[in-house]
Each structure stands twice: as C-alpha cells, then as structure tokens.
Amino acid sequence: MDFSAVDLSEEDRAFQRELRDFLSAVVTDEVLARDRQTGENFDEGVHLALGDAGYLAADYRSAADGGFFAVRRRIWELEIGRAHTPWFHWGTTAMVAHTVERFGSPELREEVVPGVISGRVRLCLGYTEPEGGSDVATCKTRAVRDGDGWIVNGSKMFTSNAQNAQYVFLITNTDPEAPKHKSLTMFLLPLDSPGVAIQPIRTVDGDRTNITYYSDVRISDRYRVGEVNGGWTVLRGALDAEHGTVQREDDGLQKIAVMTEHITLMAEAVDRIAATVGAPEAPGRRRVDDGSVAYRFGRAVARMEAAMSTPEMFGRVAIAQTMRDVSPDLMDILGATGAVPSGAAGEVNAEYVFRLAGPTGIYGGTLEVFRNMIAQHALGLGRAR
Numbered sequence: 001m002d003f004s005a006v007d008l009s010e011e012d013r014a015f016q017r018e019l020r021d022f023l024s025a026v027v028t029d030e031v032l033a034r035d036r037q038t039g040e041n042f043d044e045g046v047h048l049a050l051g052d053a054g055y056l057a058a059d060y061r062s063a064a065d066g067g068f069f070a071v072r073r074r075i076w077e078l079e080i081g082r083a084h085t086p087w088f089h090w091g092t093t094a095m096v097a098h099t100v101e102r103f104g105s106p107e108l109r110e111e112v113v114p115g116v117i118s119g120r121v122r123l124c125l126g127y128t129e130p131e132g133g134s135d136v137a138t139c140k141t142r143a144v145r146d147g148d149g150w151i152v153n154g155s156k157m158f159t160s161n162a163q164n165a166q167y168v169f170l171i172t173n174t175d176p177e178a179p180k181h182k183s184l185t186m187f188l189l190p191l192d193s194p195g196v197a198i199q200p201i202r203t204v205d206g207d208r209t210n211i212t213y214y215s216d217v218r219i220s221d222r223y224r225v226g227e228v229n230g231g232w233t234v235l236r237g238a239l240d241a242e243h244g245t246v247q248r249e250d251d252g253l254q255k256i257a258v259m260t261e262h263i264t265l266m267a268e269a270v271d272r273i274a275a276t277v278g279a280p281e282a283p284g285r286r287r288v289d290d291g292s293v294a295y296r297f298g299r300a301v302a303r304m305e306a307a308m309s310t311p312e313m314f315g316r317v318a319i320a321q322t323m324r325d326v327s328p329d330l331m332d333i334l335g336a337t338g339a340v341p342s343g344a345a346g347e348v349n350a351e352y353v354f355r356l357a358g359p360t361g362i363y364g365g366t367l368e369v370f371r372n373m374i375a376q377h378a379l380g381l382g383r384a385r
Helices: 010-026 029-038 044-052 055-060 070-082 088-103 106-118 231-243 260-277 291-308 312-339 350-360 367-378
Strands: 123-126 142-146 149-156 167-173 184-190 196-202 208-220
Touching: 010 044, 010 070, 044 055, 044 106, 055 070, 055 088, 055 106, 070 260, 088 106, 088 123, 088 167, 088 184, 142 167, 149 167, 149 184, 167 231, 184 208, 184 231, 260 291, 260 312, 260 350, 291 312, 312 350, 312 367
Parallel strands: 123 167
Antiparallel strands: 142 149, 149 208, 167 184, 196 208
C-alpha cells in the first residue's frame, strides 16, 4: 500500500479552497445543530445548493463524462467529511441512479437521472424486511401482475431517508414458487403512490430511519428495473457497492473502505480526549501520567489507526469492531465527563461515538455477514452452516 502524499497542483489547491469556502457557507452551525437534533443525515438546503453549484453532477459522472478526476474526487470526499456535511444518503441515491441507468427503461432514466444530478430527486433502499435480517433474498414483499402494471404489498425495515426521497429501490418477490435468488424483481417505486406509509424509527445513535408499508400499491411496469425475476442480477452490483467489494482503481485515491466516515468521527473525539488527558490538572499531574490511562489510550489510538488503514471489506469489519471495542475505553478514561452529550454544532464526544459504534456494525449488513464474506470470497473457505 502506497502511503505517499499527493502533491496538489495550484489548480487543485484552488479547487480545495473554493470547496472549503462553499461548504463553510452552506454547512452552518444551524444546519449541524438541526441535523444532530433530527438525526436525518440530510439537509435539503445543503443538498440543493450542492446540486445548483454543479458538485453533485461532478461527483455522479465519471472523469471521462466530465466528472471529477481522481485527485479532485478525493479532495471532494475529504472536504465533505471534514465539514460534517449531512451527506450519508447521497451515496445511496447515486448508486441506485447508476443502476437505473444500466437496467432501467429510457423513460425511467429520463424521469429520474436529471433530477438526481440537480439534487431534486433522492432515492432510498427498500431491502431489509422485519423478519429477513441481512439475507435480502428471503424477500416476502409481493409484486403481482395487474394488467400492464403491478400491485405491491409488504413492508421494509431501515428504509433510511424515505421521508426525504421521491423513490424507493424496492426488492419484491414475483414468483414465490421459484428458488429465492430467481424470484426477485426490482422496482423504483414512487413514494407518493397511494398505499405507501412511512413510519419513523429512532436508532440508539440518534439517527432516524423508517419502516415503510406498501398496501395495494399500484405502479406502472415502467418502474420495473431489469427483467422480471432477474432482480438478483440487478441487485448484485448495488450490493457490492454498498459492501465495498467493487473493483478498486490502481491510483490509490479511493476511500480505503466503507464506513471510513464513522471512524473519522471517532478520530475527532480521540483528538479532543488527547488534549484532556494531556492537560495538567489541579495538583499539576496529568491524567495520562497514570500508567493504565496511558496504556488504554495508546492501545485505542493504535487500533484506530490500524482500522483506518485497513482496506475494502476487511476495513468494514475492522472499523466497526474497533469502534465497538475502543469506545468503552474512551468513556472510562474520561470518567463522568465521558457521558456528556456531544455539542449541538457538530462537535463529537466519546458519548456519541459509544452510541454510534453499535449501529456501525449493522449498517449495510452485520459484521457476521461480512466475516462470512471474507471467509468465502477472500480466504476460500466453505459456506457457513
């Protein structure tokens, strides 16, 4: 792995300054406070501003089609994270829109993609079901032919950002008698359709997700993405992107692993804790002078740095497990002050990292699922029984 620094050209430095100035103007303290209060990880004003400025289009398109080239894309990703931009759902929207471009009809592409690039259309995922867990192929949500359209009935868990989205990328079962991977059909279902209900759920880290219900929802066949009963083919590419198992470029400028944004929040908290334990207290002694504190804090930093440098799906596991293992130590090192909630304007403390660590090991698939993927696909072991 090449850890060498990239020398930015003057044009790239100017782009970085311009982007920082733009983000500081739109990602205000009020935006961050509202996002912390609502837990939505989304702000429509910020999203539309990024679309109007052309940043969404540049991120969505490849360099060959006029989008960011590798260095600027990396600058973009880093600055978006450093500004604490309410942002996590853009990756979902872009991923689904690319899938629609590949498998959707020309009419559906024209209806959706321009709005995605402008920021006025957002997309969410309808994968997990209340009884299905991480095995999305056990889908029970039914889509039944009705003339030239379909009738959909069922429910989905963890339909994050559905309240801010216009469409849901929905897995349905269209042939209950077929094997589970040959019974699936994908739809991009409009969320303003009669029969759709969105119910909020609050997670332990304060984020909002949703359970969505589909009761006799009638949609046109134009919203089908891919072939009937060919949904697994459509879904595999999107799942690979979500899991971080897509083919990586050779330039070394991509994100090392999915969920790096989450452990970056822990790194910010660690920096604040380092200042606290390294500061002299009333008797003139620093907390870090205690051997047990120094050992636990040093171990926390070492594990965090190792996790942040671990690539692909290995990094997905390392990040989540490290956050789960290290955040209790951070709380203990701080003592009672470790339970103080994070500041309203984006400040991250140990208490928030502790609450974030649990869901980080679930988003996009549980740690057990990823460990099985590593065992099968990277180590060549058999399927788990």
